[in-house]
Amino acid sequence: MIRGINNQNYFYVYFGSFFVQGICMAIAAKFKYIKAGVFHFITLAQFRLLFRYCALAFTGNIIFFLLYRIDYFFVEKYCTAAGLGNYIQVSKLVHLFFILPTILASAVFPMSAGEQNDNINKLLSLLSRSIFSLYAIACLILGLTGKWLFPFIFGASFTSMYHPFLMLIPGILALSGIFTLTAYFAGKNKIKINITAAVFALIVILTGDIIFIPQYGIVAAALVSSHDLYTGGAYFKSNPTWDIEDSKWKAAVIFNLLKKNNIEVTEVTEIGCGAGGNLAELSKLDNNIKRLTGYDISPQAIELAGKNASEKINFYHGDLTTKENSHTELMLVIDVVEHVDDFYGFLRKIKSKSTYFVFHIPLDLSCRTVMKPHVLLQQRNSVGHIHYYTKEMAEWALQDTGYEITNWVYTKPVVDTQPPDSIKRFFKKQLRNISFAINKDWSVKKWGGYSIMILAK
Numbered sequence: 001m002i003r004g005i006n007n008q009n010y011f012y013v014y015f016g017s018f019f020v021q022g023i024c025m026a027i028a029a030k031f032k033y034i035k036a037g038v039f040h041f042i043t044l045a046q047f048r049l050l051f052r053y054c055a056l057a058f059t060g061n062i063i064f065f066l067l068y069r070i071d072y073f074f075v076e077k078y079c080t081a082a083g084l085g086n087y088i089q090v091s092k093l094v095h096l097f098f099i100l101p102t103i104l105a106s107a108v109f110p111m112s113a114g115e116q117n118d119n120i121n122k123l124l125s126l127l128s129r130s131i132f133s134l135y136a137i138a139c140l141i142l143g144l145t146g147k148w149l150f151p152f153i154f155g156a157s158f159t160s161m162y163h164p165f166l167m168l169i170p171g172i173l174a175l176s177g178i179f180t181l182t183a184y185f186a187g188k189n190k191i192k193i194n195i196t197a198a199v200f201a202l203i204v205i206l207t208g209d210i211i212f213i214p215q216y217g218i219v220a221a222a223l224v225s226s227h228d229l230y231t232g233g234a235y236f237k238s239n240p241t242w243d244i245e246d247s248k249w250k251a252a253v254i255f256n257l258l259k260k261n262n263i264e265v266t267e268v269t270e271i272g273c274g275a276g277g278n279l280a281e282l283s284k285l286d287n288n289i290k291r292l293t294g295y296d297i298s299p300q301a302i303e304l305a306g307k308n309a310s311e312k313i314n315f316y317h318g319d320l321t322t323k324e325n326s327h328t329e330l331m332l333v334i335d336v337v338e339h340v341d342d343f344y345g346f347l348r349k350i351k352s353k354s355t356y357f358v359f360h361i362p363l364d365l366s367c368r369t370v371m372k373p374h375v376l377l378q379q380r381n382s383v384g385h386i387h388y389y390t391k392e393m394a395e396w397a398l399q400d401t402g403y404e405i406t407n408w409v410y411t412k413p414v415v416d417t418q419p420p421d422s423i424k425r426f427f428k429k430q431l432r433n434i435s436f437a438i439n440k441d442w443s444v445k446k447w448g449g450y451s452i453m454i455l456a457k
Contacts, residue, residue, distance in 0.1 A: 063199060071213070072088065072091075079217050083160060086159075089154055090165050094165075094171075104127055104131070105182070109186060111123065132176065139172060139173065140374070142165065150162055182194045250278055250360065253453050254453065257358065257409060260407065265288070266290045267290065267329045268328065269293045269326075272335070274304075275305050276315055279294050291312055293314050293315075293316070293328070294316070295317075298317075302315050327355075330358065331354035333350070333357060333358070333360070335451075337397075338362055338389070340387075348401050351402050359398070359453070360454075390445065391441070394454065395408075403456040408452055408454040415449065
């Protein structure tokens with residue numbers, strides 16, 4: 001306890017420190033950036049800009065606060081006092097993970113505001129990789145030891161912490177990189193992006209809390225808080241381009257697969273369209289297609305996709321599986337199945353909605369990933385893969401749900417197609433490509449990283 005600070009005056013001391021900090025920064029700015037003898041008050045126009053920025057930032061902070069605390073209300077209302085205590089303790093533990101990103105974000109804001117584009121891009125990349133790697137190791141350790149470690153540290157009454165913590169691990173890893181990115185957007189005067197993502201995440205958490213906490217308790221609260229990886233904007237912030245850079249080669253593979261099997265269509269619909277790159281590129285390759293429509297449950301994806309909209313390409317925010325009496329000639333399901341919780345139910349729901357289907361499914365299971373499961377954990381946390389397949393498992397899933405496979409082709413990972421950036425990657429690329437040329441099936445199962453593009457009906 002610091003002498004002179006007690007429970008009665010802590011609030012005033014804490015917030016007063018920010019006022020003192022602001023004064024000190026203003027004095028420092030005066031001596032460093034303002035010429036001697038030059039001093040004047042800001043103009044009304046400047047004050048309006050400053051007030052608007054501060055108001056948006058304050059609004060964003062309030063929404064983020066609710067985002068992190070709203071579940072406490074539902075847990076307190078529907079769970080026991082012991083359950084609430086365990087959940088709050090888990091939340092405190094999770095918030096410790098956010099201290100380091102918050103500190104690092106303070107370095108990102110002035111750099112992004114100062115238009116140091118080269119430096120900021122390098123810094124964001126370095127921070128994202130470093131934080132993710134560090135926290136993945138920490139979560140793995142706590143995931144293995146937490147069942148006995150939590151009661152040992154916090155006491156015998158906290159035996160219920162373990163399972164909620166496991167449910168929150170994806171959220172920890174997704175959110176750990178958001179702090180630096182929100183600081184980046186704030187520095188670029190794009191606070192509305194942060195607010196939009198936070199509002200949508202708050203809606204998702206509120207809905208999930210209302211539906212699931214009364215029945216499933218604190219485990220549901222943890223799962224709901226962690227679930228909005230896509231709908232809440234965390235996926236967007238971890239993957240801001242939504243992998244649109246891969247659209248050109250994916251569209252080429254789809255076009256060649258259709259051409260090889262003499263299939264001509266005039267209408268294409270994509271479920272889980274992301275940034276819309278696949279439809280945009282496919283429309284350039286096939287002039288016979290007159291109408292292309294994309295659906296995605298993520299508002300951030302649809303916002304990006306709007307840049308690819310045209311007279312014959314349209315994008316909609318929503319869940320296509322819930323739309324009755326919808327039918328198209330060709331449905332694209334590109335890198336979607338591995339993200340869907342009930343993928344069998346998903347496949348059955350879309351079966352009646354198209355004549356032909358093209359699926360692109362990553363083949364995450366290989367000898368390498370079986371021997372190194374942390375690679376699967378990385379896929380799970382960075383891009384949200386919750387199911388893992390071999391070629392045969394992907395085919396069985398489609399056949400089990402009523403699809404007839406017409407043709408298929410393997411697609412290569414980036415490491416096999418792009419120029420290597422090191423000697424190690426050069427030799428790795430050569431070895432993988434030679435292996436793939438000799439025996440494709442063996443190479444896919446041995447090295448991993450490949451995907452499969454399947455034409456079905």
